[in-house]
Structures are given as C-alpha cells and as structure tokens.
Amino acid sequence: MIFKDPTLNMVERPPGPAQEGPGHHRKFLTSPLIHILSSAFFCIVIVVIAFCLVIYLPDSQNDRTGQCFTMVHKLSPFLGLGALGLCATIPRDGAFALSVPPNSSETAYVDTAFIGFAFEQASFNEYARDNDGTINAFSTNLIDNTMSRTGGTPLIRVGGTSADYGRYVPGQDAVAIPKAEVDNYQNVGNTTIGPGYWELCQNFPNAQYIIQIPLATTNVNETVAWAKSAVEIVGIDKIQAIELGNEPDLYSPNFTEDQDGVSVTLGPPDYQGKFTNETYVRNWTTYAAAVIAGVDLPTEPIFQAFDVAAHVGADIGKTAYVLDTETCFNLGINQDNIIKTVAHHYYQNQAGSAETLATGLMTMSVTHNRLDLHKRRINWLKANRPEIPFILSEVGNSLKKTHTYEYQNRLGSALWQVDFYLYAMAIGVTRINYQQIMHAGYNLWLPVESAGMPAQVFANYYSQPFVADFIGSSGKTTMQKVEFTNAGSETNVAAYVAFEDGAPKRVAITNLHYWNATSSGIDRPSVQVGITVPDGVASVKVYHLSSPDGAGAGAESITYGGSQWTYESVGKEITGVQDDTETIDVMDGVAMVAVNSSEAVLVWL
Template sequence: MVKLSRFSLLSALVVTASATDVVVPKHLPTRELLRDGYAYSLEPVWTQDYISSNLTRNLMKVIASITGKPPTLRVGGNTGDQTYYHPELNVSAAALPNTTVTNTFNISNAWFEQWGSYFPDGTDFLYTLNLKDNSSAWENAVREAGAAYSVLGDKLKLIELGNEIDHFINKGWRPPTWNVAMYVQQWRNISSQIVSSSWYKAASHPPKFQAAVFADPPWLPDQQDEIDDFDIINLTRAGLTEQDKIGSYAVHLYPQSTCDTARWYRLSLNLLSNHSVLWHNVSQYVPQVAAADKAGIPLVFGETNSASCSGRSGISDTFGAALWNVDYVLLAASIGMPHVYFHLGANAEYSSFVPLPYQHKNESLEAGIRSLFYGHYFMAHVLASNKQQRVAQIPTANSSDFSGYAIYSPGHRHHEELHKLVFIDLQVWNGTQGLSNPSTLSITDSTSHSAGLRPVRKVSVSTSWKAGTCLDIIRLQAPGTNAKSEISVSGVSFESQTGDQVGEPQGETVIVGEQGRVCFEMQAAEAVLIEGKQLNDRTVY
C-alpha cells in the first residue's frame, strides 16, 4: 500500500486520479550514469563570492554524503577568456572594472589556493584557460595551466582552451576566417606547449583536456554570423581525436535566453517544464554523441542552465526548473552525455544557490538556496550507488508532461538488472503557497494560480521485479510548478543561510504486485524515485 505525501493526500481525497500505464521492456539501450553526473560550472570572476561563506561547501558536502563523491566543478565561462595570470599580484584576484562588468580579470597563485582548498576532499576540478590572448604564442594560457596545477595538483582533472570559441569572431577576438581547421591548429599549438612543460612531464596524473567548448546548437543557424562549422562531427573529421590528450568534448546549451528583446519575450516556464521541448533540444546532439563515440571520447554539456545571460527570475528559480533539471540530467545521460554542468554566478537569476546578499534590480536579496538545488539533492539519490549504474529512457513514459527512466546495475553474470525507476510529472500546476524566496526577486513572485484541485496521476508500471518485493519511494515535491520555496525531498529541506538539514526523511514504501507490477500515485508537478528497500546497507529486491 502506498503512503501518499501530504500534497498528494489532500488532492487524492477529492480528485479522481488519471491512469498512466508504463511498461519497462526487458532490454533497453543503456548508457553510463555517473555519481557526479550533475556538475557545476562557476564563472571565474564570481569564485571569491561563492567561497566567502560556508553555504557552498556545506551544500557540496550534502551531495557527497549521498553519492559518495562531491560534484565536479568547472571554473570557467566568459571571463575565462579575460583572465590574466600575474604571480606578482599583491591580491588574490582583481576584476576590472568590477565583477558585474569585467573586461580584465587578473589572478595570482593565491586565487587558485583559495577555491582549490575550499571545496570538499575528492572534488574534481576543470579549469578554462584564456584562448582569446594569442600574444607571445599564448604565453599567458601556458603560464595559467602551470600555475593551476602547481596549486591544485592531481585535483585538476581537465583543462579547457577557451570558452565558446565559436563566438570569437563576433567578439572581435579572431578574424572572419576563423573555423574548425584554425581552431585545431591553435589547440594543438597550446596543448603541445603544456604537455611538453616540465611540470606536466613530472606529474603522476597530469590533467587531460576538454576540447571543443562550442556554444551554438547544431540544428540552429549560427547566431554570431560566423562560419557555421563548429560542431563535434566537423571537429572529429578534422582529426582532433587524440585520446591520450583529450578527456572529453564539451558543448553548451541554453534552451531559452534573456540576451535580446526578441528572445526575452519568448521566455516561458511552460516551455521549460515540457519534456517534448527538452527532447527536441537534447536530441539534436545524438549525431554529435555518435561522432564523439567513434573517437572514443565522451561528449558532455559543459555549461548550461535554463536561459542564457544569467536566467530569468520567475522561471529559472521555480520548482518547474527543478523538475526540468532532473529530466535534463537523465535525458542527457541516456543519449550518452554523462556530465551536465549547471552554470553559477553570484548575481545570476538561474543560480542554484547564492552565497552572499546583494542588490539586484532595486531589490535587496538574501543569500540562500533556490529550487534547482533541490533538483540536485533529489538527483543525488538517483546517482548514488556502490555499483556502476546505467540509464535508459522508458519508451512508454515519454510525453510532453511525463517522462520516465530505468536505471540498471550489474547483476548475475554481469547481466544488467533493473535497479531504480524515476518518473517526472511535468504538468504545469501553479499553486498558492511557497511563491516567494528572499534570495529571489519578489517582483517575479507568481500571481497566476491554476483553477480547481491539483491533479493526481495513478501510475502502473510493469517491471522485471519479483512479486512481493518491498521498494522505497523518494519524492521531489513543492506546492506547485510556480513555487520558489517550501520545496522538499520526502520531507527533507535545508536551512537557506547555512545549508543545514531540516526535517527527517519520510519513509514510503510500495510492494511489487503480481507479474512485477508497481502501482503508485503522484501529483501534478512532482518527481519520484523508486528503488530497492535499503536494509542493513544492502539493497533488497
């Protein structure tokens, strides 16, 4: 018998549940699901803000306590190509003219030391070098790489050469002839200098490179009036496939944008909270993944979030965005993109959490936790496993308002066995509670509420699990799609200033019925994780 959440219970008393039947096929094409598949990208100029309080560290420890591994952190972004290494600098870093509008970001070894020692033990780092400055044979970038490794050591796993290099013509950093062939030539020049450096040769585990770092999606016309040949297919055809150097390729994706008036007016929470739209955005990378697979190098979403140019409050900081990012990470992994790096900026409206109070658009915002972090906390339970997990989309759970994923682990004689199920209800249901959050803009608090009572979905899933098996259910919940607060994962939330846990997990179980059928209810705008019941550190099916 399923124990309903308080939101589900109230709705179920007066609403007839709609029925959804799902079949999990015995054999599905699976891809790797990593414990740190949900990662972060931190704008270099904002690093000092994020380490100026304990909030960031505490939240990363929360994730590590579930998955056993802290999230991977990329320090990179637009200001990566405006960064200059000055070992003689008498401060750790200096943004000119300021952190909000930066033309030059000067750093010293102390800057690497500050953030390198801040994050939990076991954190893997990726650092973006300045590819813009090609003076003196990229001397600045080569020195940056040496300085980063001298401080971070083996914690530095990957190095990027430049950020969104397909926008370099538009920015005036490369000539109109800039294309993949020129990029490959310059990439090999810089990487060869780094690899031949004495520190690199002496390193026991030297960092590899994350190549490509392209911004424009392959199915859209080039947005920057540049030669439109920057994609993974062309890159691998050009021969940039050195597995001894390259640890991964990266592309960036922002499904919406605030960068210009036309796209600002098209912004919509309804579009973000829509699995069909997400599939349209992510599926265009299937041929790109195939090219990367052929080269034997994984492709990742190296920077992403809900809307480019820092997001939009009222969309990016709502519960709908939290459901979107759960769907996003699992969908990306299921097509073969094992890491998704969500971008952070201390004044960005899409940031999962903000470490310090600040003034923004005539409002005084507090430090705090926003909805996206709860998506990550829920995902931590999905990613956690002492076995290597693999994931697949479930064909019969694939519509605009409902998606599902089957997660497998090695079983008897190395056959894949069903390990977990994740379902996400993406119906837009706007409630009347949890509409404000002191770390978000109050002017964007929702005033639109859904009529009637919150719908409930009765789900019946045919699985390979044995009848009588006891399963745990974990729920990602909020009062509605438009909520900015009152979000929890099966009763657990976090104190917004410190990241301390509030509340204890509310246990919920379901028993597998005849012929492997699993039946449960979920409300509109909710995600559920179903897994074998944990008994004495053993997963029992």
C-alpha cells in the same frame, strides 16, 4: 501542508534513502476493484463525449463541441473527477502502465561524478569562501550532500568567458578583480586573477578541477602562464582536465563588451577573430603544444576540447554543426592523443517570465529535441573514439545578464533540471557541470550575502539530491528511458529506470504538466502510474520532489523526500519537513503510484 521547525532534524545524510521515523510513511493498497472503478469512471466520460458528439455535432460542429465539453465538465463531480475539466483529466488523470524491464539494455555505467559543478571565474571566490575569508561551509555542505549520495568525486569547472578574456597577474594580491556581486555582470576583458585564486581550490579538498585557460588571447604566453600557475598551486593530482578556450565559435573581430559604460571591442590584434573548423584546429593544437612544452603535465590525455557555446532562438540549428566534432578530429585536433573530453555548453533559451515558465522550460519535447541535436557527436565519439566521453561542461536553464527568478528558479525549473539531467544521461552525455555566477538567476544557491540579497538555497538545488539518488552509490548503475503504455499522445510525463548489476533498482517519473496554486484555477491533476515491478518486490518507497504551491513555488515550500536545505542549516539536510514519503504495497505485481502535475517522484524498488 505542515512545515516543522527548520532548526530541527538537521542531519549529515549517508547515501541511500533517508531513515524516516514512525508516521513518515503512508501506505496505499492497490486492488483490482480500485482499478476496475477507475476504468469505469473513464469509460463513463468517454460515453458522455460520444453521446454529446452524436446528439450535437450534426447541427453546428464548432458550437456544439464546446457545449459537449461543458456537459462533461459539469458531470465530472459525479464521476469522482472533481473540478479538473476534460483537458486536465485526459490523459493527466488517466492510468498509465509502466513495465520495468527485468534487465538493463545498457552496458555503460553512469559516472558517479555525473553531477558536476561549474563556477564563473570571479564568482568562484564567493562560492569558495565567506565574506570574512573563511571556508564557505554552506557551499561545501551542499556539494557534499549531493556527492555523498553517489560516492563520486566532485568535479568543479572554473572559467567562462571572463576567464577566456582574462589575465593572470603574478603580483596581484587580490584573488580576483573585479569582485562578483548579485547586481553586477561578469567583467569580460577586464577580469584578472592572482596566485591566491588557485589557493581557493583547497577549500574543496575532495574535489578535482577542470581548469580553463585562455584561447581567446593572441598572446600564447598568457595561456602558458595561466596553466603553469594552476598546475603549480592547485597540483596536477587535483586537476581532472585542462580546458583550452571557452565558446571559441563566438570569437569575432566585432565582439564587444560593456566595461564601465564603455563599449570595448575584443577582437584582433589582442584577441582572436572568427574561427572556422580549420582555424580552430590550427590554433587549438598550437596553443596546446605550447602548454605541453612549458608546463609539467602527465603523458596521458588531459585536455578538454571544443566547449562550444549554446545557441538559442533563431540560431538553435547551429548546435548540430558548429565546430563539428567529426570534422575537427579528421583535421587532426587529436593527432597527438591529448584530448580527454569533448565538451559543449547548454542553455535552453533566453530567460522568460512566470507566464512563460510552462512553454519555456516545462515542455519536454522542447528540451528533448534540443538535446537530440547532440546525438550525432555523441554517437560518433562512441563509434570512433569510445575512450573520449562527451560532456556538457557549462549548463544553465536560460540566458540573461540579470536574474529572472520567477522563471529561472522555481519548482518548474528544478523539475526541468531533473528531466534534463535524466534525458541527457539516457542519450549518452557522460557528465553535466552546472554553471553558477553570482548575478545569474538559474543558480543552485547564493553562497554569501550580496548587494542586499541574503545567502540562500534556490529551488534549482532540489534537482541535485534527486538525480544523485537516482544514480546511487554502487558505481555499477546503468539507466534507460522507458516508455509508458496506455498513455496515448502524452509527451510531458517521462520515466527513467536505474539498474545495478543489470537489475532494476529505482524508477524516476517526471510530470512537467504545469500547475500553479495561485493561477491554474483547478484542483491539482495527477497521473496514476501502474508500475509492473520485478518478481519478489513486495512494496516500493516513493520520494516526492514537489511543493503544495506548484510550479511557481520558491525554495521555501519545496521538499525532496520530505527534506529541505537552507542557509540557516548551513546547507545540511533538514529531514521530516514534509510528511509525503510513501510506502506502497505491490498487488498482483503492480505498484500504483500517483504523480501530481508539476512534480517528480523517485520510486525505490
């Protein structure tokens, strides 16, 4: 792999495919002869397996099966299969067929603002401005790079548990207390903001905001003051929604937080106790009515409701029923027609280690099954309140008070994020706001130097331009997940198609099979995907989200479409870092695309 000088080729990238210079494309002709030879190799492997089974298994099935697999492995170099081994070869180096539908079966357009952003209350200060107090151009450029690809308005949520248990202090000069750092945890129950906090919103002039206001407090006047100050300083035209409460299903009379080494209980009488569906609806509607009475708000719906916590581990099943959407609507939570969005939060699990990256984040069935728990409320809203979208307003790949970058921020986690976004999109999630906290390990970027750690772009950021390019800028994109044929029992490779005006335009393929250069011990496997394209398509362009180091790679060796983003480039795109963008000719209506293990590709039709 050849990396060019990162100070070269910095561009402000327009929407759509980057313009590559000569030599940036590699053409691959796919011919029937190649298909036949590939099939022949596969058949030879099957014949060898069958022969071994017939010869060896009658004596000792357990012992002879291993010998059979060993024989196939030894023969693999002669079959053109390298040192992949049987398990890595079938089906990962097999040929999958993917027939792109000529028309979209979906009618709902993907929101150009599908990719949203979220910042913990105190951390927003660091993301919005540099340590010298000026606008943080690094952050603004990274957001602009993503949103310029879709043409959507950046939707930024500010809040979190620290805001729900926080206080607005009109006379406070400091923007937020305490200051967020890489090496400290958000101070729940002891976070305060002053009027200058809302002025930070001016640093992202093209954005709109989801402003979270407290519900955890039993002092409704605090809630009204918080909302009133935000509306007056940010401006109602810049507020997309007002989020009343954060993770109210976790309120408890026994909720405790560590404050400067002291365990403090954040329950009654100052804070709420445990909520049921009934008490949640009663409190939520009471507080919303107080805000409406005390703040100059528009008449159309503006509140975001629920914002239920992610439940992981043994509590995962609660995701399907805690603070149930249908039940709460039937109890009258929206009797005054004030709800604009229904939101939940998502974290996949507790953060693991490099050794558990494959099982924790790179197993598609785990991710898809987790997301499927939201289908009931998504489908209920579509059927009964189609004007109210379902969003995931706070998302991270895993929970941990400290950071575990080798699990939370590597190529493997970036690929998880791509597939997570696309599958969520396919089942009807309308928007995702990805959370960032200075101390978290799953961030997209670190905006300023903090506690000795330099500002930098993290691996997870690379998911953002990929998904943005998949969505496109037409405003008329629909999408659907498309199944492979000839894939056998394959469950860790997925394909998604983006349509514009009903016609297919782009195909995303995610291969989450784990491969790591330093630990896997085999050559990198790949899947050959034969994509049947619409009539008239003569060639396709392929962007790779990958690293030669594999799943455990950090941002320094990751590229998307050959490009990188760094702090040294102030968050602007550096093109031509890696020469891996391909133009593949279509033969007999099929484009053959190779997708490596631990890689995602975006195919432009």
